[in-house]
Amino acid sequence: MSELLGVAVLGAGHMGADHVRRLDRGVSGARVAAVADPDTARAKEAAAGIDGVTVHAEAEAALDAPGVEAVLIASPGPAHEEALLAAFARGLPVLCEKPMVPDSEGALRVVEAEARGGRRLAQVGFMRRYDAEYRRLKRVLDDGRLGRPLMLHCVHRNVSSPPGFTSAMLIDSSVSHEIDAARWLLGQELTAVTVLRPRPSGGAPQGLLDPQFVLFETDGGALVDVEIFVNCGFGYQVRCEAVCEHGSARAGEDHGLLLTTAGTAGAEVPQDYLVRFADAYDREVQAWVDATRQGRATGPTAWDGYAASAVAEAGVRALESGLRTPVELAPRPALYTDTGR
Numbered sequence: 001m002s003e004l005l006g007v008a009v010l011g012a013g014h015m016g017a018d019h020v021r022r023l024d025r026g027v028s029g030a031r032v033a034a035v036a037d038p039d040t041a042r043a044k045e046a047a048a049g050i051d052g053v054t055v056h057a058e059a060e061a062a063l064d065a066p067g068v069e070a071v072l073i074a075s076p077g078p079a080h081e082e083a084l085l086a087a088f089a090r091g092l093p094v095l096c097e098k099p100m101v102p103d104s105e106g107a108l109r110v111v112e113a114e115a116r117g118g119r120r121l122a123q124v125g126f127m128r129r130y131d132a133e134y135r136r137l138k139r140v141l142d143d144g145r146l147g148r149p150l151m152l153h154c155v156h157r158n159v160s161s162p163p164g165f166t167s168a169m170l171i172d173s174s175v176s177h178e179i180d181a182a183r184w185l186l187g188q189e190l191t192a193v194t195v196l197r198p199r200p201s202g203g204a205p206q207g208l209l210d211p212q213f214v215l216f217e218t219d220g221g222a223l224v225d226v227e228i229f230v231n232c233g234f235g236y237q238v239r240c241e242a243v244c245e246h247g248s249a250r251a252g253e254d255h256g257l258l259l260t261t262a263g264t265a266g267a268e269v270p271q272d273y274l275v276r277f278a279d280a281y282d283r284e285v286q287a288w289v290d291a292t293r294q295g296r297a298t299g300p301t302a303w304d305g306y307a308a309s310a311v312a313e314a315g316v317r318a319l320e321s322g323l324r325t326p327v328e329l330a331p332r333p334a335l336y337t338d339t340g341r
Contacts, residue, residue, distance in 0.1 A: 006033035011075030100305025147245030
């Protein structure tokens, strides 16, 4: 491996361009070796000013570019399976943004392909595991000082939804973060999901069922509820409160800049996930780079990516049917039995 890990970034949209910037200027031990996007003008813009980077329209061309030793996938979800399998075939370590693969069948194919290779190559981009507050909450729950976790209360709000955002995407795109965070924080699998819908907000696009209230059951007897509201209009907010036998702990309180102007005072509310979780993304990518240079894998596994997709699919079925819907998971391959959740 070279002195600086050569990374191919697949996808140069909002997330991909931010990762190109992060690899070039925000983390140590890595460099951007290639950028791929069907919109090559966008890829060239993301790569502008970076020495030695090559730009490609096709993902596989970027994987085969000179100096590429690892891959960061930030393309749209439907393109992830093909890119992951191509990376595995080349023995390239991967950091893949969520969803790892949107559908559970495709996600399971990725799990099985990695398991056949006999070693972990993929880390999935559930960045909340790297947020300072979420990590403190995890330590509190793990040390047992509050007793057994009984409930998680979660809030996930966005200023507005992008064009084409569907009612199902509130669950399989947005709530997928809470799905992984709940599995990780509790060390439990989610076994059933129910989705309740209040009257849609007047700020939601016509036909979008927003907000939604999602209730998960776990195999450890805990309950997890999520308020998902993607057109709240005022800011980006993510919170999680764990209620335990002997106390509670909450992550995501607004402790940002206090603004005072024109006779009013108030806390600044982030408008974007890249602002709220900037530090978490930095820590996530740095941890991936460090582990990859040491020849090992860390963080959320391909199995975690598959589990999130399977739970989200059950959630979409629950949204459509209005019924409590069980979650069905395939047997976990031995490769992932000692990695935790």
